[in-house]
Amino acid sequence: MDRDDPIEARRHFLRQMLAASGALTGSALLPSLVHAFGKIPKKLQAGQSVYDLRGKVLVDGKPADRKTVISSSSRVETASNSYVIFAVGQDAHVLRENSQLQLSGSDAVADAMRLFTGKVLSVFGQRKAGRKMALHTTTATIGIRGTGVYMESETDASYVCTCYGSVTLASASSPEAREDIVSAHHDAPRYILANPEGGKLIVPAPMKNHTDEELMLIEEIVGRHAPISAAQGYSTPRRGY
Secondary structure (H helix, E strand, C coil): CCCCCHHHHHHHHHHHHHHHHHHHCCCCCHHHHHHHHHCCCCCCCCCCCEEEEECCEEECCEECCCCCCCCCCCEEEECCCCEEEEEECCEEEEECCCCEEEEEEECCEEEEEEEEEEEEEEECCCCCCCCCCEEECCCEEEEEEEEEEEEEECCCEEEEEEEEEEEEEEECCCCCCEEEEEECCCCCCEEEEEEEECCEEEEECCCCCCCHHHHHHHHHCCCCCCCEECCCEECCCCCCC
């Protein structure tokens, strides 16, 4: 196969997506996610934010559709059996059902993201010098650099998987409880607890509820290739972050 041929490359990616969809068997969202994966992924056009959505999705309090523009200061919410795949600038996200996400930023670049509740998978593009990105959940503050991250936010705990890249995790209630993580391929998922267990607020967790194929998809819609091969495993990290 000629990997330099963009059409053939996208066909190959589509085959990977369809093969991977079997891992989602049993999910209530399986038909919709297969539909999303079944599209040949490509970079979103200028001015386009939404790659795909299903169910009830609100952006800044208004019902969203595929023409909705999501800004670097938008609030995005999903209901049950709903999701939205979208991009803002060089960042892309899969916001899962029953989730509330607030972006904060300017000039089409988010500087902060707060997940009040729910689940989100995100990849982040390069920032200009002096601009940083901070993520917040109910129990955690996460500083990121060149990163793919999956987060879940609940009242008593947050889950953070650094899919690739580097982060600094800190407890929102006790910032001195912190951990620096450099990950190649989902190497160090963590729970950040509201109340300590065994004297610790940050504890090891399993890798769960997200896939390499989803990371590949959302990197594609912002014009990048994930440092992952669905067929061969992890490849080379992205550089320049």
